[in-house]
Amino acid sequence: MSNQQSFTVVAGGSVTTPKGFRAGGLHCGLKKTERHDLGAIYCEVPANAAGVYTLNQFQAAPLRVTQESIAQGGKLQAMLVNSGNANACTGQQGEDDARAMRAAGAKAFGVAEHLVGVTSTGVIGELLPMGKVLGGIERLHAQVKVDGGDDFCQAILTTDLVKKEICVRVTVGGQTVHIAGAAKGSGMIHPNMATMLGFMTTDANIESVHLQKLLNDITDSTFNMITVDGDTSTNDMVVVMASGLAENDALTPDHPDWAAFAAGFNYVGEVLAKAIARDGEGATKLIEVTVAHADSRDAARAIAKTVIGSSLVKSACFGADANWGRIIAAVGRAGHPVQTETVDISLGDIPVLVQSRPVRFDEERAAEYLKGELVQIFVDLHMGDATATAWGCDLTYDYVRINAAYRT
Amino acid sequence: MSNQQSFTVVAGGSVTTPKGFRAGGLHCGLKKTERHDLGAIYCEVPANAAGVYTLNQFQAAPLRVTQESIAQGGKLQAMLVNSGNANACTGQQGEDDARAMRAAGAKAFGVAEHLVGVTSTGVIGELLPMGKVLGGIERLHAQVKVDGGDDFCQAILTTDLVKKEICVRVTVGGQTVHIAGAAKGSGMIHPNMATMLGFMTTDANIESVHLQKLLNDITDSTFNMITVDGDTSTNDMVVVMASGLAENDALTPDHPDWAAFAAGFNYVGEVLAKAIARDGEGATKLIEVTVAHADSRDAARAIAKTVIGSSLVKSACFGADANWGRIIAAVGRAGHPVQTETVDISLGDIPVLVQSRPVRFDEERAAEYLKGELVQIFVDLHMGDATATAWGCDLTYDYVRINAAYRT
Incomplete structure (x- = not known):
């Protein structure tokens, strides 16, 4: 599907390349070593949002909370992620913890709760050490910067070895639009619907409904076409946020540049999916x-x-x-x-x-x-x-x- | 399902313990080392027979030939097996080779071709070196003995480490009836319908139609319930031969001892299935x-x-x-x-x-x-x-x- 004519890869681009986005990460104590384990993507404005989620029946608590947030107004302004603990199969306490994470994120970033998404990756069945998480979220706000894409990528890794990020540029109605993505994968990778954790950002002006349709389409041919070990995780999720700050005419499937945008969007998904497969646990190729x-x-x-x-x-x-x-x-x-x-x-x-x-x-x-x-x-x-x-x-x-x- | 009351395990029993059966094996040159790679089970009389076969669409040639043999009269008198080469995905030549193996077996054992079954296990997509195979079959007749169960078990192994055999004794209408089995497994084990290679013998007097129904039933709860690596082979097959020499009243589902016989039959399948799983490639448990x-x-x-x-x-x-x-x-x-x-x-x-x-x-x-x-x-x-x-x-x-x- 990738059409090399319709978009250009932005060298060194990250999730903060699209206008309006900042990101960051830090170590709050969930990982045993001093590696980043908490990160966030923040947008200056409420971004139109869409998500796809695991079909595993034991869906983790943060996924339910993120779905609720997006369902309320189709927008997200901050997306929090922790690694080292999946907050899955943790019952009512896990649900409460995911909500507490969201509330803390809303407070730290000064936005409404329904504009905050949360996600987790790591060990299943252990309660989040909330003291560490909440303390980390308070500090995180100061770490979220325009050049923080790299820190964010570090924060979402578990057994991954390599950061996975990509950014492309497309022209829509004469305006330059960016589409970027970051992902983590590694083990328990056999996506069904969505997969692993994927975060995409764009400054395109595009309604959530079209963004969701596009995300569904490309997920089928990218994230859903990879496997590391046949195990579908409880925490798989891909979320996309569109700031609209490129100020292009609103993208719809009828727009003359829709195909170009869709090709760029698909390319970002495909690059991330392939990077996840290549970086599967223990992989050499x-x-x-x-x-x-x-x-x-x-x-x-x-x-x-x-x-x-x-x-x-x-x-x-x-x-x-x-x-x-x-x-x-x-x-x-x-x-x-x-x-x-x-x-x-x-x-x-x-x-x-x-x-x-x-x-x-x-x-x-x-x-x-x-x-x-x-x-x-x-x-x-x-x-x-x-x-x-x-x-x-x-x-x-x-x-x-x-x-x-x-x-x- | 196993009912310890209805049958007794025969210590040291093998596929030749049921009355009328002999078996053997030898090295004909398919394996690189001097291990047995050709074996046979032979019955003094045409035995009522039943089989279950892989559902993989690329079913190996010998499976088709064995199905034809059993279809012709519901009986087998000799079952040949080679390891080291699967004779799968070998086209018309592979089909011809499987028929030539059957013809050579019929000649060596002095029985009609439709009383001979053939099966193969090993590498896919290479033609059988027929000179070695046919020479081996000629010599095999002299190796087939009442105490040859062990040699037969050796001949069917590839990457297996351990022989898999079991024999039980059941009383049917006052007569002692034996049910025995031998199997090979190891890799590409994720049976769908049948599995790997399984050979069961019994001296029970039982019609093929009942034998087939019983084999189908126990396959679902034994051979079809194991997996080593999720890969369903092109060569999976379980064949049972019943000599009838125990001279019991014919077993049917209405016979008062049917349940006892079925429990013993299931137990033999379950023991072999578990042994295959335990001896999966590289397994420690x-x-x-x-x-x-x-x-x-x-x-x-x-x-x-x-x-x-x-x-x-x-x-x-x-x-x-x-x-x-x-x-x-x-x-x-x-x-x-x-x-x-x-x-x-x-x-x-x-x-x-x-x-x-x-x-x-x-x-x-x-x-x-x-x-x-x-x-x-x-x-x-x-x-x-x-x-x-x-x-x-x-x-x-x-x-x-x-x-x-x-x-x-």
């Missing part, structure tokens, strides 16, 4: 699976996600083993009928299966390709016109190490 | 997840399988980390509605969540429990009457090591 010529988009998506989610495919990529048998086995169990005699598979530009028959290939060259930082797997079903791409990462010793001792 | 008081059997099964399949739950068990948040997150994404306020979770006899609220527990005692060879996870939904149990294993460094270099 990004894997991209494209399923072409499926007979429906649902089939293409399901098959791509099944291949990308296969522990055996992931292990083979880690070991640079061109074991395409695992790919075809995953295609065959994805729950959608395929023509078993017409499947092509390539690893990068190396065909390994043509019309469901193994072809001789140079094993050394294939191993060399699989050792790279990006492995692209192409599956052509020769059935119809639908295509989908999914992203994931390899399964490594470090994934096991990290998750064998996450809490301890 | 068996994990058993029981979901109680679900509102339907489908829900109980789906939730149990989702928990047992979670890479995060599996890693936590490896690391002896009582991270129940990962269990509840898996319950919440299993695709069946649950009451989010009424869930209890225990690790062994240690409650960690009661009515969806965390309870304080002794972390050291929990870690000690999780370090054991068997981890039992109980999830009580407090919704209805349905219960299901699923089995799996922990996710370890060795799983990654084994699968990063399976072919190389």
